[in-house]
Amino acid sequence: MSKVTILASTTEKPLSLMGERAGVCWGSDITDPKKNYKRGLDCLASGHGRVLEFVNVEMVLDGYSARVIREWYTHLGGAPTRLQASTRYVNYENFEYVVPHKIAKNEEAAAIYENMMKEISVTCKKLEEEYGIPREDAAMLLPLGMSTKIVDKRNLRNLIDMSHQRMCTRAYWEYRELFRDICNALSAVSDEWAYLVEHYFVPKCELTGWCEEKKSCGRKPRKEA
Numbered sequence: 001m002s003k004v005t006i007l008a009s010t011t012e013k014p015l016s017l018m019g020e021r022a023g024v025c026w027g028s029d030i031t032d033p034k035k036n037y038k039r040g041l042d043c044l045a046s047g048h049g050r051v052l053e054f055v056n057v058e059m060v061l062d063g064y065s066a067r068v069i070r071e072w073y074t075h076l077g078g079a080p081t082r083l084q085a086s087t088r089y090v091n092y093e094n095f096e097y098v099v100p101h102k103i104a105k106n107e108e109a110a111a112i113y114e115n116m117m118k119e120i121s122v123t124c125k126k127l128e129e130e131y132g133i134p135r136e137d138a139a140m141l142l143p144l145g146m147s148t149k150i151v152d153k154r155n156l157r158n159l160i161d162m163s164h165q166r167m168c169t170r171a172y173w174e175y176r177e178l179f180r181d182i183c184n185a186l187s188a189v190s191d192e193w194a195y196l197v198e199h200y201f202v203p204k205c206e207l208t209g210w211c212e213e214k215k216s217c218g219r220k221p222r223k224e225a
């Protein structure tokens with residue numbers, strides 16, 4: 001079962017924090033929480049993106065495939081950082097993996113998929129036990145569908161930018177599901193997060209009003225149209 005856990009170091013009131021930081025530069029009264037909150041909203045509405053970088057998000061992503069985490073790592077803006085579970089010492093006898101919905105729904109395909117996973121596990125063990133191959137070398141066989149766990153730290157600007165790419169129908173289905181889990185987990189942190197997720201975590205076609213993708217899902221008209 002995959003899960004997003006938002007860590008306590010995540011900014012609890014992102015809008016208030018943004019408003020407070022911007023207020024320092026505008027010589028405003030930053031002791032008034034209501035004014036800070038309103039100033040935060042104004043910054044967002046006016047596109048003052050730099051304040052988004054003060055909002056910290058730290059979370060554990062657990063049970064998603066190594067494949068989707070590989071895609072996660074392409075979002076570099078704002079110098080995010082992360083740690084990932086080691087594959088050098090993994091106990092591959094019981095390694096967990098993601099089963100795509102389309103495979104799970106097809107009994108025969110599911111059996112082939114699961115047999116292959118089992119085969120990988122058996123082969124890794126054989127290489128180690130019968131041939132004395134170090135575990136870190138046998139681990140080369142581990143599949144991208146294997147579940148992994150990361151602890152991740154990034155800022156709000158990066159996450160909003162990511163939402164535009166990864167809430168797009170063209171994005172990989174597991175990433176879209178991961179992103180939905182992140183939206184739900186952040187929305188549960190506070191009302192301010194719920195507001196941000198509802199209004200700013202959107203696919204890119206919501207920003208432009210048209211679709212930029214070559215193969216459009218039809219949600220919005222193509223740019224040329």
Ligand SMILES: Cc1cc2nc3c(=O)[nH]c(=O)nc-3n(C[C@H](O)[C@H](O)[C@H](O)COP(=O)(O)OP(=O)(O)OC[C@H]3O[C@@H](n4cnc5c(N)ncnc54)[C@H](O)[C@@H]3O)c2cc1C
Binds near residue numbers: 077158161166171
């Ligand atoms: C449908 C789809 C298919 C994809 N296919 C592939 C694929 O086949 N292979 C692959 O590798 N990736 C693929 N990707 C990932 C994609 O190419 C990007 O790597 C990913 O979206 C992250 O990059 P980004 O610019 O969106 O975000 P970030 O890296 O987080 O950057 C956010 C913004 O910050 C700024 N920025 C970031 N870094 C710099 C910099 N060094 N200098 C100046 N400004 C910077 C830019 O304005 C950028 O837009 C795919 C993505 C999608 C949605």
